[in-house]
Amino acid sequence: MMGGITHCRFLKAPVTKLEAKSPKSAVWTITAVVTLTTDLGETFYEDNATLEAILYRNGPGSAETAVLSKTVDWTFPMRALKVVLQVDAAKCNPKHQYFLRVGEKDRKAVQDVWGQYMMVQGRTSVLPIWSLPFRLGQKTKELFVERRLQIRDDRVLKVVEETGESIARHIWDAGLSASLVLASLDNERSNLASPELRKAIRACLNRDHVNILELGAGCGTFGITFATLFENCLVTLTDLGLAKEIADLNLKANSLGDRAKFVELDWTEPLPEHYKTSFGLVIMTDCTYNSAYFEPLVGVIDAVLNNNNRLLMAYKRRHEDEKEFFELMEAKGLEVTCRTKVAIEGDTETAQHADLASLRSNRGLFPWTSTPPKPRSLTKRHRSIASAHCTGRIHISFLLPCSQKVAQLPTTASGAFNDTAPTKLVHFKPVPYCTVR
Ligand SMILES: C[S@@+](CC[C@H](N)C(=O)[O-])C[C@H]1O[C@@H](n2cnc3c(N)ncnc32)[C@H](O)[C@@H]1O
Incomplete structure (x- = not known):
């Protein structure tokens, strides 16, 4: 399948x-x-x-x-x-x-x-x-091909990728989906992002200038979407050196001038000191596919997150080991504060949705949930594993140090994230189609 x-x-x-x-x-x-x-x-x-x-x-x-x-x-x-x-x-x-x-x-x-x-x-x-x-x-x-992604009625994102097998020079589902979620931010008819996630992203963007760090950017789909959609964003795409050529091609293809750039950053190398304080938002898509890198990656995330910024990440569930990533994050005091599931297939998998909801209320991470779902007969660890069992879905999560989160989030909420509703379509207007001659 x-x-x-x-x-x-x-x-x-x-x-x-x-x-x-x-x-x-x-x-x-x-x-x-x-x-x-x-x-x-x-x-x-x-x-x-x-x-x-x-x-x-x-x-x-x-x-x-x-x-x-x-x-x-x-x-x-x-x-x-x-x-x-x-x-x-x-x-x-x-x-x-x-x-x-x-x-x-x-x-x-x-x-x-x-x-x-x-x-x-x-x-x-x-x-x-x-x-x-x-x-x-x-x-x-x-060597290269192009993808075109409608991210606003009047904006088409161009993403160049390689035809070969390089992981860094490809586009990935989570980056694509996260970009569409971001593009739906101002579309009130869309519930592609949960109300909490929208609010949290908007809060991050509500500044004159937002310095964004993208980790493992690859082609740079998500970071370039930020820079394309929001003029106050300055985006630093980072990855291993082998991604530089494709990232630079994409920066050029989308005419972003000096609002976005590529910088080499290897998670396994010592982090330059200024990364610890420079960024108002950290973003990452599809970077949890290789458990061998979880420790250095979590180390970098831990170092770049502080009391004033956030991590917005999206991942497509690919294997069991991904739960270890979230366990390592938890051990550093980093926990999911709001989450959106983007269904990229038609099935609803309601049982898994329910497990996710239990996970939230048990931990008390979502104080805005007015009616906490009933706990299911799973242990906390099982729920944690079950939460990662959403094959074929893209998870978009918003993470921040939990000590700060409790103080900041509202204690009641209207419109709690509806876990059981299938994610809805966001309507992107097609670019006028040329008549075929
Ligand atoms: C699956 S790709 C995702 C690329 C992009 N974020 C996207 O969604 O299209 C994972 C990315 O992580 C990068 N990566 C892997 N190990 C890394 C490391 N040690 N330091 C920095 N980046 C790394 C890879 O080069 C690759 O670009």
Whole structure:
């Protein structure tokens, strides 16, 4: 069973070839091979899907025009799907730049960018892929591809990622989902984030300047979303040196100027002293996948959190060991203060939701919960483990030192986080779709 977002990927980036059908008619053939898989690439899409490949041209002033489209069927148990488009050479200009987008064909409207379908109940949404621009007849750059994420009606986030297997140079489900939650902050119709989480994030952003530190940023999806959406945010993306190239590409692609930068930071190396006091918000997505790094990572988090800042983290549950991360955090006095579960599959898993609720009330961490759920017949440790058992969901948590939290949080609340309601869709308006010619 696939867990999470379905990523469309190029196994072979588009290759172009001029073929003469007759002395008078020639066609450009554009061939690519795609697959549908998870962020980790460990399984393939286990259902049928109708995909659409669209060839775009970058015209003068870089307006994008759809030149040609073709529908192709992904049928279970496929692992790779060849996409071949042919376009009349007389209608093409080899001096123009072209690019190929492959994504799910929607019955109502073609999804040009991604976001609006993510939370649809009962289905997993396919994340479309865009090749980087290429010229007909020239070899394409196989290394990078682009994702486009609608984060506001008028803003599309561009995230470049590598086609290879590098963990740091990929996009990950938690980063994508957390970015959409952030984008829904001002959308009062959306309950993608719990009211408490919204309030807490807003409180952090309610300053003239907010210095944000992103740990293990990789491509920088989440940090770049902050800098793109909130002009008062100055974001430092950090990761190992191997992420620098892709992070810099993404900073450039989103024209953030000096409001965001990449700095190398290895959790296993001594932390520069100024990190301990410089940041009003620390963010992290999908960094709890490797238990070998839990201790140094928690050490860094402990060092950079103080009485005036917060950690906002998102993770996709991948294995049992993740509970150790939260145990280490607890041992440092760092506990979850509010949590949002973003359903990226259609199931509701109500039992697990209930376990999460018990965990909160038992610890007294959520004094705003007006009607604490009844304790279940699980030990505290079991509840802690059960809380991590939400396969296929993204957890977005807000952490801060607990000594300070109790003093700051309200003792009553309206609108306590509804644990049993399935996470709802946030409506992202699609970018106007170009007519296919
Ligand atoms: C699964 S990726 C997540 C990337 C990004 N946050 C996202 O959500 O797309 C985990 C990231 O942690 C980084 N990482 C792993 N070990 C690290 C270390 N010792 N110091 C700093 N970063 C590290 C990896 O390089 C990688 O970019």
